[in-house]
Amino acid sequence: xxxxxxxxxxxxxxxxxxxxxxxxxxxxxxxxxxxxxxxxxxxxxxxxxxxxxxxxxxxxxxxxxxxxxxxxxxxxxxxxxxxxxxxxxxxxxxxxxxxxxxxxxxxxxxxxxxxxxxxxxxxxxxxxxxxxxxxxxxxxxxxxxxxxxxxxxxxxxxxxxxxxxxxxxxxxxxxxxxxxxxxxxxxxxxxxxxxxxxxxxxxxxxxxxxxxxxxxxxxxxxxxxxxxxxxxxxxxxxxxxxxxxxxxxxxxxxxxxxxxxxxxxxxxxxxxxxxxxxxxxxxxxxxxxxxxxxxxxxxxxxxxxxxxxxxxxxxxxxxxxxxxxxxxxxxxxxxxxxxxxxxxxxxxxxxxxxxxxxxxxxxx
Amino acid sequence: xxxxxxxxxxxxxxxxxxxxxxxxxxxxxxxxxxxxxxxxxxxxxxxxxxxxxxxxxxxxxxxxxxxxxxxxxxxxxxxxxxxxxxxxxxxxxxxxxxxxxxxxxxxxxxxxxxxxxxxxxxxxxxxxxxxxxxxxxxxxxxxxxxxxxxxxxxxxxxxxxxxxxxxxxxxxxxxxxxxxxxxxxxxxxxxxxxxxxxxxxxxxxxxxxxxxxxxxxxxxxxxxxxxxxxxxxxxxxxxxxxxxxxxxxxxxxxxxxxxxxxxxxxxxxxxxxxxxxxxxxxxxxxxxxxxxxxxxxxxxxxxxxxxxxxxxxxxxxxxxxxxxxxxxxxxxxxxxxxxxxxxxxxxxxxxxxxxxxxxxxxxx
Numbered sequence: 033x034x035x036x037x038x039x040x041x042x043x044x045x046x047x048x049x050x051x052x053x054x055x056x057x058x059x060x061x062x063x064x065x066x067x068x069x070x071x072x073x074x075x076x077x078x079x080x081x082x083x084x085x086x087x088x089x090x091x092x093x094x095x096x097x098x099x100x101x102x103x104x105x106x107x108x109x110x111x112x113x114x115x116x117x118x119x120x121x122x123x124x125x126x127x128x129x130x131x132x133x134x135x136x137x138x139x140x141x142x143x144x145x146x147x148x149x150x151x152x153x154x155x156x157x158x159x160x161x162x163x164x165x166x167x168x169x170x171x172x173x174x175x176x177x178x179x180x181x182x183x184x185x186x187x188x189x190x191x192x193x194x195x196x197x198x199x200x201x202x203x204x205x206x207x208x209x210x211x212x213x214x215x216x217x218x219x220x221x222x223x224x225x226x227x228x229x230x231x232x233x234x235x236x237x238x239x240x241x242x243x244x245x246x247x248x249x250x251x252x253x254x255x256x257x258x259x260x261x262x263x264x265x266x267x268x269x270x271x272x273x274x275x276x277x278x279x280x281x282x283x284x285x286x287x288x289x290x291x292x293x294x295x296x297x298x299x300x301x302x303x304x305x306x307x308x309x310x311x312x313x314x315x316x317x318x319x320x321x322x323x324x325x326x327x328x329x330x331x332x333x334x335x336x337x338x339x340x341x342x343x344x345x346x347x348x349x350x351x352x353x354x355x356x357x358x359x360x361x362x363x364x365x366x367x368x369x370x371x372x373x374x375x376x377x378x379x380x381x382x383x384x385x386x387x388x389x390x391x392x393x394x395x396x
Numbered sequence: 397x398x399x400x401x402x403x404x405x406x407x408x409x410x411x412x413x414x415x416x417x418x419x420x421x422x423x424x425x426x427x428x429x430x431x432x433x434x435x436x437x438x439x440x441x442x443x444x445x446x447x448x449x450x451x452x453x454x455x456x457x458x459x460x461x462x463x464x465x466x467x468x469x470x471x472x473x474x475x476x477x478x479x480x481x482x483x484x485x486x487x488x489x490x491x492x493x494x495x496x497x498x499x500x501x502x503x504x505x506x507x508x509x510x511x512x513x514x515x516x517x518x519x520x521x522x523x524x525x526x527x528x529x530x531x532x533x534x535x536x537x538x539x540x541x542x543x544x545x546x547x548x549x550x551x552x553x554x555x556x557x558x559x560x561x562x563x564x565x566x567x568x569x570x571x572x573x574x575x576x577x578x579x580x581x582x583x584x585x586x587x588x589x590x591x592x593x594x595x596x597x598x599x600x601x602x603x604x605x606x607x608x609x610x611x612x613x614x615x616x617x618x619x620x621x622x623x624x625x626x627x628x629x630x631x632x633x634x635x636x637x638x639x640x641x642x643x644x645x646x647x648x649x650x651x652x653x654x655x656x657x658x659x660x661x662x663x664x665x666x667x668x669x670x671x672x673x674x675x676x677x678x679x680x681x682x683x684x685x686x687x688x689x690x691x692x693x694x695x696x697x698x699x700x701x702x703x704x705x706x707x708x709x710x711x712x713x714x715x716x717x718x719x720x721x722x723x724x725x726x727x728x729x730x731x732x733x734x735x736x737x738x739x740x741x742x743x744x745x746x747x748x749x750x751x752x753x754x755x756x757x758x759x760x
Contacts, residue, residue: 200581204630216642217564217710219605219618226621226639230597237591241583254583257590258634259627266568266622266642266676275590278580278630312630346581 036069038143042387043123043380046136050114050125056104056166059083059158063103066156069139075146076154079179083158084168086179087142089151095325096151098185098358099141099390100169101134102160102349109374121380128378129366134188137365137386141394148394150325153182160349169352177356184325185353186390190366190378193385195333195341197249197319197361198354200280202347203290204258204312207232207298210305213264213271222269226262228303229273233257235301236277244282247322247359249343251282255297276311280345283316283354290316317351319343320359329393333363336389363389400433402507406751407487407744410500414478414489420468420530423447423522427467430520433503439510440518443543447522448532450543451506453515459689460515462549462722463505463754464533465498466524466713473738485744492742493730498552501729501750505758512758514689517546524713533716541720548689549717550754554730554742557749559697559705561613561683561725562718564644566711567654568622568676571596571662574669577628577635586633590626592667593637597621599665600641608646611686611723613707615646619661640675644709647680647718654680681715683707684723693757697727700753727753 036048054062063083071078076087083103105127114125123133135156142154157168164170173180209229214222241253255277262273277298281290291310298306320326321341330341344350344362353360365382400412418426427447435442440451447467469491478489487497499520506518521532528534537544573593578586605617619641626637641662645654655674662670684690685705694705708714708726717724729746 202581202631215710216618216620216622217566217644218616219620219644220616224601224620226624227597227601229624230594230601233591233594233597237588237594252582252584254580256580256583256588256633257627258580258630258632260590260593260624260637262625263621263623263640266640267566268622269620270622273624276627276630280581280583346579 036065038069038139042136042140043383045140046123046128046133046383047114049132049135050112050127053108053112054103054105055107056159056162059103063158066139070142073143076142079176081172081175082168084172085156086172086176087154088179089148091147091151093149093151096153096182098153098155098180098182098353099138099188100155100185101131101138101188102157102168103135104158104161105130106161106372111374111376117377122377123380124377126376129190129376130371131189131364133366133378133383134190134364134386136383137390138188140387141390145394147396149396150394152394153179169349173352173356180356182358184320185350185358185360187348187350187360187362188364189348189362190364190368190371191362192367193365193382194339195330195361195363196344197321197341198246198283198317199344199346199348199350200251200253200282201287201290201316201351202312202314203279203287203294203310205277205294206274206309206311207277208272208274208307209303211269211271214269216267216269219269225270225273229275231301231303232275232298235297239297244284246283247319249319249321249341251343252345253282254280281316283318285316287313287315314347315351315354317354318359319361323359326359332393333389335392336385338385338389400429402433402503406500406504407747409504410487410492410497410747411478413496413499414476414491417472417476418467418469419471420523420526423467427522430503434506437507440506443540445536445539446532448536449520450536450540451518452543453512455511455515457513457515460517460546462517462519462544462546462717463502463552464519464549465495465502465552466532467499467520467522468525469494470525470736475738475740481741486741487744488741490740493554493740494735495553495728497730497742497747498554498728498750501747501754502552504751505754509758511760513760514758516758517543533713537716537720544720546722548684549714549722549724551712551714551724551726552728553712553726554728554732554735555726556731557729557746558703559694559725559727560708561685561705562610562647562681563708563710563712563714564615564617564646565649565651565654565680565715566642566644566676566678567651567658567674569641569658570638570673570675571641572636572638572671573667575633575635578633580631580633583633589634589637593639595665595667596639596662599661603661608648610647611683613683613685613705615707616709617646618644645680647682649680651677651679678711679715679718681718682723683725687723690723696757697753699756700749702749702753
């Protein structure tokens with residue numbers, strides 16, 4: 033494995049990173065290359081944990097920011113090595129969007145910003161594209177919380193080089209209505225659990241989701257049945273019906289408040305007996321864009337052509353910073369709709385714009 | 397295979413029939429034995445079709461009745477050969493209830509009633525316990541309709557030796573509500589198909605099933621969701637939700653009328669767009685118990701200790717006689733709840749009572 037030249041043009045660095053395969057669980061080689069390159073820089077203090085790397089400047093500046101990205105990709109589908117397309121205007125290949133373009137921006141700036149005006153903690157981690165329990169950023173927050181203190185965080189997930197602030201939280205609950213089985217020729221001997229779900233579906237259909245302003249951004253919520261199942265045979269009155277409810281909630285609410293809201297909506301439906309099991313619980317994250325530090329970032333990004341900040345509707349790892357009390361935004365090159373696509377490609381201008389935006393914000 | 401002695405005591409004949417295994421598809425041996433025994437009786441005209449046998453008296457009496465039963469059983473579970481239990485008061489084994497007790501009654505009477513006061517068409521058929529397309533009675537009605545003309549029919553399915561008249565019809569429909577898929581973080585871009593099922597479930601929950609008097613018996617109807625499914629992933633707004641509806645309808649309705657009723661109930665729910673697919677359509681059968689012929693049968697059964705006739709709630713092959721315009725009842729030895737049970741057993745008194753009831757009705 034050749035050394036990574038962090039002083040190469042940022043788009044060339046992105047190409048080099050794509051050509052080091054790093055499907056989740058196979059991040060060892062790319063982590064080695066990154067560690068070697070960052071350790072060679074005397075202005076950084078480097079810590080490695082598994083296949084995650086934390087590199088910190090320690091200038092003593094009054095503010096510290098985290099800039100983070102994951103090293104892994106979803107599986108390769110004939111899209112490695114990378115290819116230049118459109119006369120070099122487009123970089124094609126697995127991870128060009130999610131998120132080796134963002135990693136290139138980080139590594140390029142980590143090398144060139146020897147004395148940033150804000151101290152920076154660069155975080156490159158493993159296992160983002162797989163089950164939550166393996167997530168490298170989660171592991172770092174448990175093992176090295178002292179290295180993850182900061183006033184603000186930027187996660188370089190693809191946003192087409194715009195700021196997408198914070199994220200909605202998401203939770204799922206299985207709501208089960210009990211019934212009494214019986215042969216359907218003698219239905220009066222049973223109690224139909226599917227019929228008992230009617231008031232819950234009616235309540236969900238009538239529910240009007242809120243739009244919530246948080247730190248200057250507007251988050252749209254949603255409360256939906258995303259699954260329903262009931263019945264075991266065509267001649268049996270069903271003894272159970274389970275509705276899977278998904279709540280996407282704005283970062284003005286804690287997870288506990290969101291759970292209480294869902295329980296209140298269900299309780300108000302008048303279901304009689306019901307059982308609830310939480311199957312997914314992920315907190316929201318505030319964007320923190322009303323703080324001076326964040327406003328200066330928005331200004332720098334706007335100056336780099338990035339447009340006005342918007343709310344992030346989906347859930348991303350910024351919520352892990354929210355858990356640590358750190359407001360956070362998403363900001364990275366590439367169209368998020370192309371993440372995980374076989375035809376994954378990123379405009380070189382996006383990569384350059386993100387480097388310019390972050391550089392303007394961090395330079396003295 | 398020894399010859400069947402049709403002049404043996406009826407319960408002994410039942411035991412002999414149990415000991416000839418005849419799981420669906422394996423009725424050849426029992427059909428051979430039955431054909432041989434019936435062909436030996438000069439007062440019967442015997443026709444064989446596959447493993448089904450039709451044996452007719454031809455006395456020229458003004459009325460003709462069909463008495464029918466199936467030769468096959470569900471799979472054997474260590475319950476063949478038969479066993480006498482309770483000092484001979486109980487016959488235990490596969491088919492003792494469903495329905496070699498009934499077959500023994502039929503064969504015993506077919507042999508002894510040389511000149512019944514009503515002409516009798518004895519029908520013993522194959523493939524009742526498997527998919528509808530293989531049903532031997534259905535095949536006979538297609539190939540030998542001329543041999544299945546009659547004024548009344550008795551099907552010797554287990555009823556604990558009581559008359560269970562006719563049967564409810566049953567139909568199933570898959571009602572599908574369409575939606576528009578979207579990521580659940582951006583639910584406003586989709587249309588939730590599960591939510592759209594709410595008015596249908598509300599209508600089904602509110603539906604009050606009728607009790608319908610037909611020919612002197614009361615049939616309880618039922619309209620139920622017996623299945624529901626929707627949703628493909630925990631983060632996707634579902635683009636389809638399918639509710640399986642089962643309608644059990646009284647024999648005052650034709651199948652077409654029952655279908656129209658279900659469509660009317662669904663239409664009245666106000667669902668907007670919906671799609672309907674019929675997955676099961678089985679007509680009802682009138683009991684015909686208001687006719688003199690049937691009333692005389694009820695009297696004979698009551699005299700044999702069988703109690704008052706009642707409606708048959710479930711669907712049985714009597715409906716095939718309904719299709720042919722022949723009113724029909726179920727009447728046979730054994731508790732129907734024990735049909736298909738590993739512990740299948742029949743009181744000898746039931747077998748004897750059914751023989752006595754039919755004999756009293758048919759004897760000059």
